[in-house]
Amino acid sequence: MTFKKEPPYKHGTVGRTAVVLVNLGTPDAPTTSAVRRYLREFLSDRRVVEVPRAVWWFILNLIILPFRSSQSAKKYATIWTAEGSPLKVNTDAQAGKLIGALEDRGHQDLTVAMAMRYGSPSLPDVLDKLKADGHDRILVLPAYPQYSGTTTGSIYDAVFKHYGSVRNIPELRFVRNYHDDEGYIHALRDSVLAHWDQHGRPEKLVLSFHGVPKRTLMLGDPYHCECLKTARLLATALRLKPEQYIVTFQSRFGKAEWLQPYTAPTVAQLARDGVRRIDVLCPGFTSDCLETLEEISMEVRHDFEQNGGREFHYIPCLNDSRKWISALAEIAEHHMIGWPTQAGPSEHEARRKDAEVGRAAALARGAAD
Numbered sequence: 001m002t003f004k005k006e007p008p009y010k011h012g013t014v015g016r017t018a019v020v021l022v023n024l025g026t027p028d029a030p031t032t033s034a035v036r037r038y039l040r041e042f043l044s045d046r047r048v049v050e051v052p053r054a055v056w057w058f059i060l061n062l063i064i065l066p067f068r069s070s071q072s073a074k075k076y077a078t079i080w081t082a083e084g085s086p087l088k089v090n091t092d093a094q095a096g097k098l099i100g101a102l103e104d105r106g107h108q109d110l111t112v113a114m115a116m117r118y119g120s121p122s123l124p125d126v127l128d129k130l131k132a133d134g135h136d137r138i139l140v141l142p143a144y145p146q147y148s149g150t151t152t153g154s155i156y157d158a159v160f161k162h163y164g165s166v167r168n169i170p171e172l173r174f175v176r177n178y179h180d181d182e183g184y185i186h187a188l189r190d191s192v193l194a195h196w197d198q199h200g201r202p203e204k205l206v207l208s209f210h211g212v213p214k215r216t217l218m219l220g221d222p223y224h225c226e227c228l229k230t231a232r233l234l235a236t237a238l239r240l241k242p243e244q245y246i247v248t249f250q251s252r253f254g255k256a257e258w259l260q261p262y263t264a265p266t267v268a269q270l271a272r273d274g275v276r277r278i279d280v281l282c283p284g285f286t287s288d289c290l291e292t293l294e295e296i297s298m299e300v301r302h303d304f305e306q307n308g309g310r311e312f313h314y315i316p317c318l319n320d321s322r323k324w325i326s327a328l329a330e331i332a333e334h335h336m337i338g339w340p341t342q343a344g345p346s347e348h349e350a351r352r353k354d355a356e357v358g359r360a361a362a363l364a365r366g367a368a369d
């Protein structure tokens with residue numbers, strides 16, 4: 001095992017703190033080749049697809065990549081913006097505002113970076129850069145409120161793997177989930193209420209979460225339970241009766257059973273049952289992306305209208321809304337307790353030197369005893 005080269009350790013080096021906001025990742029362009037590259041990396045992750053590797057290699061390379069890459073590229077093209085993929089644009093904006101919110105809370109000596117689990121900017125590149133810039137405390141903050149082995153677990157894997165080849169590893173902390181965080185729930189509530197103030201209320205609010213294979217629930221993944229808890233807390237915050245909302249799961253991939261009920265057929269059935277207006281919110285996605293802007297706001301909207309539904313409202317994700325950024329700052333702050341993020345570097349140095357003098361004096365006293 002060889003470790004990456006790093007400069008010799010210098011006495012008195014003052015470490016810095018960084019928060020890394022990590023999202024799933026997205027292709028670099030809405031083209032078949034870029035989507036293929038992205039899907040290859042994403043779908044080769046054994047956290048995402050739990051099929052024996054040799055079997056999966058054939059399915060991925062002979063069936064999925066040749067067909068899905070071009071289909072997905074067409075979908076990405078419908079949501080692409082002048083600045084790039086919405087997922088990256090939104091996550092970037094969140095990171096940019098998070099640093100401001102943390103500074104406002106007194107954390108002046110802090111860096112906030114954004115990274116992607118798949119694609120760019122890659123997590124290893126961002127972690128390398130933070131190390132090169134002198135950060136020795138890293139808080140990993142996944143962009144997923146609900147823990148799933150397929151998402152949060154995979155980010156943990158990538159961080160552990162990265163530091164497996166580093167000699168001088170920073171102090172690491174990880175946010176695991178915030179599905180029941182008060183700030184997160186209130187940010188969701190306020191976003192729904194703002195929509196209703198402007199557009200009136202629906203007959204039913206559909207809370208659509210990204211799905212996962214059902215067997216992961218049976219095998220101990222808490223994701224399903226955390227989604228249901230988020231939904232329950234949000235419904236309570238909105239004072240909704242059980243018949244006024246429904247929880248569904250979207251984006252099923254492959255033939256196996258995923259968490260049910262599935263979003264698209266449920267929405268079609270609601271329309272056939274005579275529900276005239278639904279609003280759809282995707283609380284598990286903190287940034288708008290392909291799965292919300294195309295799958296929900298285009299495909300599922302179409303399904304609802306084709307089946308007789310009259311009014312379909314898509315309520316956008318939290319993105320970089322003020323309330324959400326301030327909740328995110330609070331979540332980060334909570335996980336950095338005890339880390340020196342408030343003083344300027346010169347004060348750090350003074351504190352560290354004081355501590356060193358104190359330790360030396362204590363050692364000298366010990367030697368004299």
Ligand SMILES: C=CC1=C(C)c2cc3[nH]c(cc4nc(cc5[nH]c(cc1n2)c(C)c5CCC(=O)O)C(CCC(=O)O)=C4C)c(C)c3C=C
Pocket residue numbers: 024025026027043048049068072085087144148150151210211212213223251253284285288289290291
């Ligand atoms: C293959 C299985 C998949 C699992 C399991 C899965 C879980 C999962 N995904 C998200 C969040 C996002 N997924 C996104 C896109 C996406 N997801 C899958 C497959 C699985 N996801 C694929 C193949 C794709 C790519 C698009 C496509 O070809 O359909 C995205 C959007 C990315 C973007 O670029 O906009 C997000 C976000 C969660 C939260 C989750 C489990 C909890």
Ligand SMILES: [Fe+2]
Pocket residue numbers: 210251
């Ligand atoms: Fe996904």
Ligand SMILES: [Fe+2]
Pocket residue numbers: 251290291295
């Ligand atoms: Fe999808």
